[in-house]
Amino acid sequence: MYPDDDGQQDFITLSYQLDGPGYAGSVTVYDAQGRLVRRLVRNETLPTKGFWRWDGLTDQNQKASVGYYVLLVELFRANGGERHEYRKTVVVGARF
Numbered sequence: 001m002y003p004d005d006d007g008q009q010d011f012i013t014l015s016y017q018l019d020g021p022g023y024a025g026s027v028t029v030y031d032a033q034g035r036l037v038r039r040l041v042r043n044e045t046l047p048t049k050g051f052w053r054w055d056g057l058t059d060q061n062q063k064a065s066v067g068y069y070v071l072l073v074e075l076f077r078a079n080g081g082e083r084h085e086y087r088k089t090v091v092v093g094a095r096f
Contacts (some may be wrong), residue, residue, distance in 0.1 A: 011055040012090050014071065024045045025075045027052050032068040046075075056092050064092045 014027070027040040038059050041050055054071065056064050073086040 008037040011053050011054050012071075013051050014073065014088060016046075016049070018046065018074075018075070021048055022077050022079060023048075023075050024078065025073065028072045028074075029054060029064075030070045030071075030072065037064055037069060040071075054090075059061075066092055068074050 010027045023046045024042075025046050026034065026042055029038040029040065031037050036049050036059075038052055038054065038057065038069045058064055067093060069090050071090060072087070074080065075086075
């Protein structure tokens with residue numbers, strides 16, 4: 001991902017497909033030191049299929065620094081108490 005507004009690879013897309021309805025989820029972005037960078041999704045009810053997109057911006061609407069980031073996806077189902085966590089590592093880069 002290169003969030004430098006050149007029209008190429010300016011965002012990351014996470015696609016998902018759930019095994020059924022009834023899930024809610026959160027997606028949070030952390031830097032390599034574990035600091036919160038962006039809350040993409042907060043406890044939203046999810047359709048069974050969809051995607052999330054991160055454009056490399058922080059919660060303060062600033063470009064994230066070049067480096068590694070972890071996207072933490074948390075899924076939970078209220079009835080049944082199921083909870084799942086997934087982590088995806090992405091890189092924010094820049095062209096020289």
